[in-house]
Amino acid sequence: MTAASLSDLDAFMAVARARGFRGAAVARGVSPSALSTAVRRLEARMGVRLLNRTTRSVTPTEAGERLMERLAPVLAEVEGALDAVNAFRDSPTGTLRLSVPSAVARFILPSIATAFLARHPGIVLEVSADDAFIDVVAGGFDAGIRYDERLERDMIAVPIGPRVQRFVTAAAPAYLARNGRPEHPDDVLRHAAVRHRFASGHMPVWEFEKDGAVVKVRPEGPIIASSIDLEVAAAEAGLGLIYSFEGLLTPSIAAGRLVRVLEDWEQDFPGPRLYFPSRRLMPAPLRAFVDFVKAESS
Structure with missing residues (x-):
């Protein structure tokens, strides 16, 4: 042979x-x-x-x-x-493949990616938006970005983007005028809700926290979707309360199409992390991206 x-x-x-x-x-x-x-x-x-x-x-x-x-x-x-030869270039070349959650692709990665590519014009960035937890090695990716998941022992993780984020609850002004404002998380159960379903089928609970007390609720509502665009549009149309990443709802809140509620119950959580395999020879595009992320966060 x-x-x-x-x-x-x-x-x-x-x-x-x-x-x-x-x-x-x-x-x-x-x-x-x-x-x-x-x-x-x-x-x-x-x-x-x-x-x-x-x-x-x-x-x-x-x-x-x-x-x-x-x-x-x-x-x-x-x-x-x-x-490794790339290390001798003024600016490395090659392709950097990332697997990221849809929320990160939407409101965290754009500013980071554009600044990074402006500094390294020889690099091509391929981004796959997927909310499932991905084995980056098996999937052919150089690195992934995820929120506070358990990582394999041979993975290195560094913070990327905001260190702290939060979930917020909001509704259209017309909806609140008809149904009143919830004053406690338990009140959410008496309201209609626009709910999110991940591709895996999982529907997250709505979790609130105040003074060390945590309240989890599973509201009902007229629409369940896997598209944040559809969910925001439904909330703006007055179909119910919406609960999502602050960054995804900020444009609608700033424009007055949605109104924030239960603000004193909003729960903070750690920002995302860039994770990648621990290996002796790191690809030059990934090394450049890691160095860029660390420099931006310092």
């Missing part, structure tokens, strides 16, 4: 991680047929099928899974070694 080329191995990893040729091709900037040819060539050289292909999906075989496990750290080290 002849030795497999590094490019064919890399193509296999891209397709296996993306669970499809089209998605991997878009991420790599090549054609699906080029990746398909590379994977077929690799399978022919190894004498074993690595991917199960159907019209709807592509999944690794048992042999493919085993190869992925062994290849991931090796390819990461190869990429890191090649990328």
Whole structure:
């Protein structure tokens, strides 16, 4: 058996991680047929099928899974070694892939990203907005941003953006005129609510805190959505109270389309963290981003 080329191995990893040729091709900037040819060539050289292909999906075989496990750290080290040359540039080049929650993509990352890219014009930033907790290594990302989740032991985490944030509750002036203002979190149960559902299906409780007392409620209401745009529009139309990140509701509150309620019960929580694998050779675009974030926060 002849030795497999590094490019064919890399193509296999891209397709296996993306669970499809089209998605991997878009991420790599090549054609699906080029990746398909590379994977077929690799399978022919190894004498074993690595991917199960159907019209709807592509999944690794048992042999493919085993190869992925062994290849991931090796390819990461190869990429890191090649990328080390970037350290000698005045400004590094390459692609930085981030997985972030939708709220971060909406009101925290834009100002950080634009300032970072202005300083490093040779870097391409790819951002995937996903509220699920992502294994950044398995997903092919360089780093992720999340709120106060448990991180694996081999992850490094640094604060990014505001150190403290809060959830706020608000409603349209017309809704409050019809139904009155809630004065205590328990009053929320007597109001209609615009509720949020994550892609996982989880619907968070509304949590309030004052003088050490914590109150959690699960209100009912006429609309449940996974889109903050739809939720804000519904609240502005007077369909009920809305409970969300302060940054997402601030524009509507500032414009008078929503009115803040239960302000003395608002709960603070730690801001997001940038997390990434601990490795000896960090990709130059990621190193530049980490250094930028640390400098901005100092």
